Amino acid sequence: MKYAYYPGCSLEKTQRGYDESVRAVFKALDQELVEIDDWNCCGATMYMSVKETVSLAVSARNLALGERMGLDILAPCSSCFTTLSKTNRILNEIPEMRRDVNEALAEGGLSYSGKVKVRHPLDILMNDIGLEAVRARFQRNLNGLKIAPYYGCQIVRPDKTFDDRENPMLLDRLFRACGGDVVYFPMKLRCCGGMLMTTFEETALKLNKELLECALDNGADVMVTTCPLCHMNLEAYQGKINNFYKTTFNIPIIYFTQLLGIALGLPAKSLGLDSSFIPLGKKVTTLTEVFYA
Amino acid sequence: MEHATHQLPGLMTRTEADLRQIFLRQVEAIPAGERIKRCIQCGTCTGSCPVSYAMDISPRQLIALFRAGELETIMRSRSIWICASCYACTTRCPSGIKITDVIYALKRTVMEKEYESKAPQVQVLAKLFVDNLMSYGRLHEGTLIRKYYMKTGIFKLFGFIPLVKKMLETKRLALFPKKIKEHKSLSRIIKKAQEIEMRHVPEKLEYSPEFVGYRGLGDMKLESRKGE
Numbered sequence: 422m423k424y425a426y427y428p429g430c431s432l433e434k435t436q437r438g439y440d441e442s443v444r445a446v447f448k449a450l451d452q453e454l455v456e457i458d459d460w461n462c463c464g465a466t467m468y469m470s471v472k473e474t475v476s477l478a479v480s481a482r483n484l485a486l487g488e489r490m491g492l493d494i495l496a497p498c499s500s501c502f503t504t505l506s507k508t509n510r511i512l513n514e515i516p517e518m519r520r521d522v523n524e525a526l527a528e529g530g531l532s533y534s535g536k537v538k539v540r541h542p543l544d545i546l547m548n549d550i551g552l553e554a555v556r557a558r559f560q561r562n563l564n565g566l567k568i569a570p571y572y573g574c575q576i577v578r579p580d581k582t583f584d585d586r587e588n589p590m591l592l593d594r595l596f597r598a599c600g601g602d603v604v605y606f607p608m609k610l611r612c613c614g615g616m617l618m619t620t621f622e623e624t625a626l627k628l629n630k631e632l633l634e635c636a637l638d639n640g641a642d643v644m645v646t647t648c649p650l651c652h653m654n655l656e657a658y659q660g661k662i663n664n665f666y667k668t669t670f671n672i673p674i675i676y677f678t679q680l681l682g683i684a685l686g687l688p689a690k691s692l693g694l695d696s697s698f699i700p701l702g703k704k705v706t707t708l709t710e711v712f713y714a
Numbered sequence: 715m716e717h718a719t720h721q722l723p724g725l726m727t728r729t730e731a732d733l734r735q736i737f738l739r740q741v742e743a744i745p746a747g748e749r750i751k752r753c754i755q756c757g758t759c760t761g762s763c764p765v766s767y768a769m770d771i772s773p774r775q776l777i778a779l780f781r782a783g784e785l786e787t788i789m790r791s792r793s794i795w796i797c798a799s800c801y802a803c804t805t806r807c808p809s810g811i812k813i814t815d816v817i818y819a820l821k822r823t824v825m826e827k828e829y830e831s832k833a834p835q836v837q838v839l840a841k842l843f844v845d846n847l848m849s850y851g852r853l854h855e856g857t858l859i860r861k862y863y864m865k866t867g868i869f870k871l872f873g874f875i876p877l878v879k880k881m882l883e884t885k886r887l888a889l890f891p892k893k894i895k896e897h898k899s900l901s902r903i904i905k906k907a908q909e910i911e912m913r914h915v916p917e918k919l920e921y922s923p924e925f926v927g928y929r930g931l932g933d934m935k936l937e938s939r940k941g942e
């Protein structure tokens with residue numbers, strides 16, 4: 422299948438590991454990704470700050486570009502995924518909104534009729550390609566690597582999209598099939614605080630401390646993420662959490678597509694594993710045969 | 715005249731009526747927004763919220779206060795700014811209320827009325843985010859964070875030096891923002907959208923004494939909203 426790829430602002434640079442691994446994994450599974458030409462920011466936080474029509478129009482420009490390509494949109498960033506899906510839903514359910522937004526889009530020579538679907542890579546991997554077909558491509562066994570699957574709050578909420586809203590299982594099933602030992606991780610959906618790390622730092626530090634604690638207490642070697650914001654908070658701020666709470670967390674945080682890429686036998690470099698801040702640890706590095714300095 | 719209505723029990727003040735009109739206009743834009751009337755005050759939202767411990771008014775109380783004609787109290791709370799929009803409450807509400815979206819509506823009401831906020835840093839961030847998007851079409855995290863701390867506490871920026879160093883080492887930092895190609899066309903779209911939005915704002919709000927609670931909502935357009 423062919424998808425209109427919407428990387429989103431974080432994946433462009435600061436979270437290049439996610440971008441590179443999504444591209445590599447999809448290529449390895451014979452899926453074609455065509456990046457949407459000249460996409461713009463999905464608007465994420467704008468939802469709260471500006472007028473409804475403006476945030477919808479900003480977001481809808483991307484939907485319109487996708488529609489012009491005649492393809493469904495693939496959005497790996499949880500925040501983009503939720504924002505674009507939500508815009509899509511509002512434009513489809515409230516005709517007056519679609520009329521208003523189209524009037525604005527016309528200024529840029531665009532229009533949107535509501536035909537595009539917004540998809541998350543996990544959904545495509547598990548529900549379109551299917552676990553059996555992915556399993557057939559496995560090259561490496563994850564050898565009982567203990568994995569805490571962190572879904573984050575956005576990919577299955579607010580609307581029921583492609584997995585359960587209280588106890589999603591797709592990541593669990595995927596990595597169990599790879600030979601990983603998916604540990605009990607009851608906080609799989611607990612919020613990381615997102616932008617609170619900037620605006621209410623102490624609150625966010627607490628949320629992330631609890632997540633890391635839960636993963637560690639259940640014996641995880643590595644925590645797997647699906648969202649750039651969760652990833653940033655858990656990875657880049659781990660040192661700050663340690664300073665604040667006098668803890669000694671040193672848990673590698675990696676994107677689910679990076680770990681899947683390892684199982685598919687893809688070279689570590691093509692998965693952006695060299696961009697991790699926290700040493701990946703012996704268990705992961707022996708799997709990839711690349712040592713992180 | 716107005717003073718007299720203040721004294722009547724169960725009637726709203728003018729400020730409250732104004733706020734309510736703005737807020738309900740925002741609620742109308744939420745699919746299934748009218749379900750706000752169905753709150754049974756069970757507290758599942760508060761219990762599910764990972765940050766309710768840090769709020770001055772819990773999510774359940776927000777709805778109770780709205781119902782009681784106390785929107786103004788909500789406007790001055792810090793609660794709505796702590797919501798990280800994880801949708802745990804929305805997912806679990808037995809009445810199907812879109813609580814996260816209701817909180818977004820409250821945030822927009824505050825922004826529209828330009829209330830003094832207990833968490834001004836959130837508005838600073840939101841405004842900078844919008845500026846960033848308007849200037850480039852894409853978000854440049856470096857610029858956003860730098861400008862944010864320049865406004866809210868410049869010394870904190872020094873704390874970012876180790877992180878910036880790591881980001882440079884791992885080639886994860888774009889030093890300069892870049893504009894999208896069709897930047898001008900995006901600006902035109904935004905400008906038009908702003909114009910359209912203004913059409914929906916009544917020039918002068920009409921005041922007629924209304925009851926607090928749901929009685930006053932009886933003939934709201936909210937009744938006919940689809941999504942049920």
